[in-house]
Amino acid sequence: MPKIRLALLLACLLIPIGAAATAPEVILVCYPGGAVNAKDANGAMSSMLHVVERVGGWQAESFASQFTTDLDDCRNWMAEKHPKFAIISLGLFLELRTQSHLEPLVQPRIKGRTSEQYRIIVQKDKFRNLEELKGKTLGGTVLKEDAFIQRIVLAGKLDPATFFSLKPTNQAIRALRSLDKGELDAVILNEQQYAGLSALSMQSTVAAIFTSESIPLMGVAADSAKTNADERGRFAKGVEGLCTDAEGKKLCDLFGIDSFVKAESGVFDPMVKLWGRK
Structure with a gap:
C-alpha cells in the first residue's frame, strides 16, 4: 500500500480528545515526496470522518487537516504551529523529535508486520x-x-x-x-x-x-509537551480499536492494514541511535 494512502487513513484518526473545541484542532499530515495534492488529500480525509467520529464519540467537524508533501513546509509548520498530533515520516520524526517533543503513539500493522x-x-x-x-x-x-x-x-x-x-x-x-x-x-x-x-x-x-535492515513503520506522533499521558493513552486506545469496528474495518481492509498497535517503548530507540551518529 502506498504510504500516501496510509497517511490519509491515519489522518482520519487524529481527533481532539473529549468534547469538540470551538475551533478545530489542526493536525499535520506530512509525507515528503508524494504525488498527492493537498486538496485531494484533505477531501479524502474528510470522507472518512464520520467513521472516526462515531467510533470515538466526538462531535462532527471537530478537526481540520493540514496536508503537505513539501519537506520545508513540514518543518515550518511544526516549528510555527506546534500541532498536538502529527502524521509524519520516520525521517521527519527523527529530525524533529527533540525540538517538537515528539513521542510515537501508534503504528500500523501491515501483512503482519509493523x-x-x-x-x-x-x-x-x-x-x-x-x-x-x-x-x-x-x-x-x-x-x-x-x-x-x-x-x-x-x-x-x-x-x-x-x-x-x-x-x-x-x-x-x-x-x-x-x-x-x-x-x-x-x-x-x-x-x-x-x-x-x-x-x-x-x-x-x-x-x-x-x-536494508528492518525499519519500524511510523504512524502517529504526539507532542508530549502539549498533551498529557491520559490524552495520549486514550487516543492510542481509540485508534487501536478502529479495525475491529464494523465500518472501520472496511477502511482498514481498503488500505491493507491489519490493525493499529500502540508503539511499544524502545521500538524506535535503534533508529534514534543511528540518526545521532556523526
Missing part, C-alpha cells in the same frame, strides 16, 4: 552490488529525505548524495519505467512499492542488490 525494509533494485545481472553503482543514477520517491536514506536505510555506510547521481521522483511507477527503459541505473523502493512490483508489466527482469 516494520519494513527498503531495497535498491536494478536490471538483473547489470550490477552485482552497491559498489558497482558508484556514480550511477538512482531514482525513487524516498530520495526527498536524503538524510534518512543515509543515516537509517544505509545505516551511515555511504552518503547517497555523493555516491550516486540522485534522481528524486514523485511517483515510484515513473522511476520504475525509467529503470525498465535503461534511463535509470537503479531505483530505491520502500516495502509497499516493492510489493507492488509483481503487478507491473516490465520488459526487463529486475533484482534487488541491497536490502
